[in-house]
Amino acid sequence: MLKNYIKIAWRNLAKNKGYTIINIGGLALGMAVTLIIGLWMEDELTHNDYFENKDNIAQVFQSQTFNSQIGTGPAIPRPLEKALREKYANNFKYLVMSTWTSKVYLKYKETSLYKSGNFMQREAPELLNLEIIKGERDGLREMHSIMLSESISNALFGTEDPIGKVVKVANKHDVMVTGVYKDIPFNNSFADTGYIIPWEGYVASNEWVKNSEDHWGNNSFQMFVQLADNVNMDKVSATIKDVKKTLDEDTAEYNPQLFLFPMKDWYLRGNFKNGKQVGGRIKYVWLFGIIGAFVLLLACINFMNLSTARSEKRSKEVGIRKSIGSQRGQLIYQFLGESFLVVLFAFLAALIIVLVSLNGFNELARKEIAFPWASPIFWTICIAFILFTAVLAGSYPALYLSSFKPVDVLKGTFKTGKHAGTPRKILVVFQFTVSVAFIIGTVIVMQQINHAKNRPVGYDKEGLVQIPTYSEDFEGKTDVMREQFLNSSAAIAMATSSSPTTRIWSNRSGYTWEGKPDGFQEDFAWTEVSPEYASTLNLKVVQGRDFSKDMASDSLGILINETAVKYMGLENPVGTIIRDSNKEDPGPSMKIIGVVEDMIAQSPYESVKQAWYVYDRHNNSSFYNLRLNPDQSVSQNLAIIERVFKENFPAIPFQYDFVDEEYGKKFAAEERIGTLSGIFTALAILISCLGLFGLTSFVAEQRTKEIGVRKVLGASVFNVWNMLSKDFLKLVIVSCFIAVPISYYVMNGWLQEYPYRVILKWWIFALAMIGAVLVTVLTVSFQAIRAARANPVKSLRTE
Template identity: 40%
Template sequence: MERKPTSARSGAGTPGPARPPRWATRLLASWSHPDTREELQGDMLEMYAYWLESLGKPPADRKYALAAIRLMRPFARQKRSNDYSETYSFSAAMIQNYFKIALRNLLKSKTFSAINVLGLALGMACSLMIMLWIRDERAVDAFHTNNGQLYRIYMREYFSGKVQGVIWTPGLLAEELKKSIPEIEMSTPYSWTNPQTFSVGNKIHKQATNWASADFFKMFSYKLLQGTPEGALRDKSNIVISRNMAEAFFGSAEAAMGKAIRYDNRKEMTVSAVFENIGTNSSLQFDCLMTWDAYTDDNGWARDWGSTDPLTFFKLRKDADPAKVATKMLHLLDKTNRDAGKPYKTQLAMQPFHEYYLNSNIKDAKMDGGRIEYVRLFSFVAVFILLIACINFMNLATARSSRRAKEVGVRKVVGAMRSMLAGQFMGEALLIATLSAILAVLLVALLLPAFNSLTGKQMVLPWSEPMFWGIIAGLLAATGLLAGSYPALFLSSLNPVRILKGALKFDSSSVWVRQGLVVFQFGLSVILIVGMIIIYRQVGFVQNKNLGFDRENLVYFPIEGELFKKYDILKAQLTQVAGVKEVSHMTANPASNGNGTEGITWPGSDPNDKVRFTPVGVGYNFTKTMNLQMADGRDFSKDFPTDSSGVLVNETAVKVMGLKDPVGREINWGRSKIRIVGVLKDFHFQSLHTAIRPLIAYLAVREPQGSVIVRIQAGKTPETLTAIERICKKLNPNVPFTYAFTDQEYARQYQSEQVVGKLAGYFAFLAIFISCLGLFGLAAFTAEQRTKEIGVRKVLGASVAGIVGLLSKDFLKLVMMAIVLASPVAWYIMKQWLQGFAYQIDIEWWMFVLAGVIAVLIAVFTVSFQSVRAAMVNPVRSLRSE
């Protein structure tokens, strides 16, 4: 085609033909390829001349500018004169070709492919199970329609410059909230859960029972099968029961409505509603609910502002400002005279109900910590294990880099761009990640029942939920991109000239990256191993620690029904049983006692200070039955009638009161004077999460309540329990006999720690296993790079053991470095975890040494396998020139 560039030129000093916009011409010159720039400009000038003649100047300018913009290559860098790269696009054919190549490479190297898929699958399966567990934890209480408006009250008590938080509140508080704060629409007290006996005809069952106000079912979204939220707890004779309870007593939910059910063999209650069985996604668990008015009829002290017992929940109006409500309720108790005449003040605070389950601990008078700490912990564990699996993939990919190097070199020589090669390797990583994700889902489906058994959950794979598949897709994408990024960038950066000359060597930066990945892998593994050791030690410590009493062969059962009146007969008959050593009773139970009183004062006590004592009513022979030790004085005795106004205190109480000779001293309990008759050596009556509190034990023989405690002779448990049950059924025929062993109930207090310990052990094992796959990859990579060196050394007389030691020492250095770097991190993490226990083990040096030895031994075994394999190769093959 003939060019007419002069059509756009002007002669010197004379006006020439019109020219296109300069900015468009410059833009075209800047973004066009050097090889086609002149031809493209000529064609564009010819088109401009045609547009100018047929359309005129303004339209021609517009068309020229628009064409120049269209000819730009978006997102391209400005081309240099020596850049001869060609444009490309990821077409369907190219993606299909990448898939075929990736599949062929997987089938060609079956061992490496299997290790890659297995390593990623294990990491993804662990992460997926942890994600399901976290999802289940965060779903607790999320089903309530009014969740954003529901809150819980807790109290902050200020005294002597200190502040402490209390979750239990006055029973009168719920109604006062509605009266005093208009933004509060509904409120309810909620008592502690207590197994109670119910009967209909000959059917007698114990059910987990709670008490609440009429607003309860209007606030919370528990599904009612029969009845209405408004009428469920309208009358004090009403009872709302679960589907299971309705079917157990009446056959069905429909048949239960309006029927009478006898409570504690002394009250007739009417079924006013039936609710669906409460699932594990609710923090409030109960089989039936009765009205708060019925509770206060049986417990008159609950009408006193000075008594605390229930939790208090309330619902805000939708337009209410929580911050303003919190300010209003701060001093609400001031007008109740609850703190009148006392040297301390109580303030109210509120917590969103959706945080109640995960944030249940009080720290510095604020709701802080609880199960949320385990959610955070396992979130990090999930990320760590997935990172370890991805690092394992990176190391294995780079270990095979020399086998893929010639492929990269040939592709580059024939014109493949780096981005195309990187895309290919990323595609291979995504393919492996996809296969791993499929295997991971199958593993989770297989292992989920065992995981549920371990964690006490009822999780299922939510196949029908889009969010689940979104999590799978996100996990797959994150794993594929993370695992494939470094190999893709590394392999695509190889120099084709050096590759095809056979001079492929790797610079120090790439070596440092791979070694750093191994250090990071084993560092995370060491942290998990140290955590496992410390958790196991702490759980063992709290379960086996001397509590100050003998919890073995100690049985207790509730005083209920006819046993209130027949306790003396019961005790007399129990003492005649051959296997019974001692019998007594207490108002709490031996495994847990959280009661408190602040009414204790003594001569010289600070009126501005506030000390919370734990009171417990006991019977005669209490110390013998519990195997408690006396530090001073004596036990209660029928030989001393004045013991009815006497008390036993523990050593902590003596320290708090500052009494040098406490026995015989008088102290005050409210307005009553009491006398200390004995001092008990400290013993634990709560879990080891809590420090031993001051204890005051009083004689409660007129109206025994709480629990009967029985010391059984070792080796005679079955026959003795049978005899006890026979006596209880005879004296108390309308109440089923239930009992508990103190040691088992005590162990249940640490169930969360036991689960965490087991999970830490499993995750530590998997982390080490996956890390070893990565170490195996690096060992294979190093052996490949040093093939000729090994051959030369063998020709010169080096032994197999010497070569194995040569190849292994570098890896052991990496593992030792990981141990050194990870140990301080592990110490800090576990120190924070141990802060949740008032009594804890010391973190000792040998724990880190043991974790290091485990890591080193596993690493040595892994590396030695590959090193021996490399050392056994015939040196003739190693030195053969290709």
């Protein structure tokens, strides 16, 4: 029986090649999209699964209130470690202080690398569950040691045994390699940790870190913890909530509240708003999951529509089979078998599409997804996926076709009925509603990205290069390097800064000024700069003046941005004296000498933060900022700069970043989402058009004789085209009017997450509607015009 079902199914598929190709092609595209999205979702949902104790690992976060606005983040003060170890040690298996992940120069003999990693406490290898390849797990017990990832070890030492070798860090400290661990996989939070150096060494070599031991106001560090067995994370969070506020009166006014942020939420649910967790990348996981489900559903709708549309051609087959004793259940199994065969072929085609496109998808999505050939879970899901899709696509046609009455069919009195096409119309409307909604959503996402991209950044980022200076070699050489770079003709300006141009690395509070409101809780972005900073960046001074090297008093001067003027409530900011309100160690008073235009250093989708640019009198520079010579090519400028750099720092690899490229990275996540959405939208439209093409072809075939009669009676090609096209156009127009309000509601809600956002305009929706109608016209016209131009003699000829 099964063999007969398969044989009949195969014959029907082979007999109607055009419809078979459309069905398999549409389903294959839908299944390929669903498979790729499924692999992407699995990669997102398994982020940090490398860490066996993921559910018990957390990072200590704190929320602080500034003028009724609550800010939340992972920056914590160093005294917190002592407080937790002394009073709450029983709650934790491991407690690890850490710096932020940053790059340093690592040198062995003649090989020098610039790699990312952390200074962490001794328990870090255990907390991170590192897989030790060489050396020992307890490799951080000595202050002057270092543990390296396998890739960095290979790059530094090649085939040499790294254990016991001495590496110079930042061309300053000698440390011994005590362990090599397997690289942490790409889809994990510590994937960039290529080295780990003992925390004690970091403290010993930085005076400001030593001085922060009892300073609760210096939130410059990170703390990771692993809970003790059988300890509840929420309860521990509640226990430590007020530790900082209780132990430090000076910061109590900001109402600091500590909590444990679990590792399982770091990647997908890492957004906070006014002290509340508000999701994160998980919204994109659900978004693409919904897109994948809808694209697959569109492909299944094509199968349903084409199968039921051809019902009259199979009615006699059903009638004969029923008259010789076939039960309805047997017919249902037969039609589901045909559906299964189509889905199986489509799945095989989908696998080929996925394999061919996976590398390109990885590059686009910034992933390293590998096809899970050896995963039994994957293949089990695929089998379930095939069966589900076969039932979903074939259930309605099977039930519909098997319901025909044999007497009516064989007597020739069977008719599909006045409303037999209604389900098909509903499905077409649904298809194009989804497609139009996808079009509108994609356009708005790209509009939002372009809106932020076209926002004035406040400085000239073109031709601006920043060079990191994380080494003792750079100390005291700023003026020499400026002179050499400017004399080389490769640069026309140079300044130093303590933060990169495109980011804020430090925030400060605890200052007073005349007119400061009582109870005002200030929070400023803080960057220490050399006097040439504004002129190098072409940062416009709108009030007062820029720094001057010729004025000694400028060493206590500051520039503030326009947002800071409003934030501080200053009417005449120039000349305002800023005093440090630190009771224990107040710094010298500073004076505002100028106001500069707002400069975007954080997210271009958010409001500019109030910022101070302070004269760098302590030589805290982390970057050289160079303005390239516009009269020479970029490559020529960089070659000269590299030569000058190597002449002065032969032991340090030449590293640089273009500021415009670094700024462009701020749009990367949204651009990836927009691009992927655009691709999936195009595929959804293509699948919908395939179904429409098949239905138009069928309708034209069904009405062949009618078209012939109309042509004989004088109907023009346009008359016939209009007759075949108008019904489909009506359905698409109905789809547009359903899709527009749904899209407006969803996308307007999405835009509310961005303080700086595009305004939804009517033309976006009109453009999507016009586009959908044009695509429909093009799809339908091919078959309609072909039918209209057919010779009526052939159409009316009887057998």
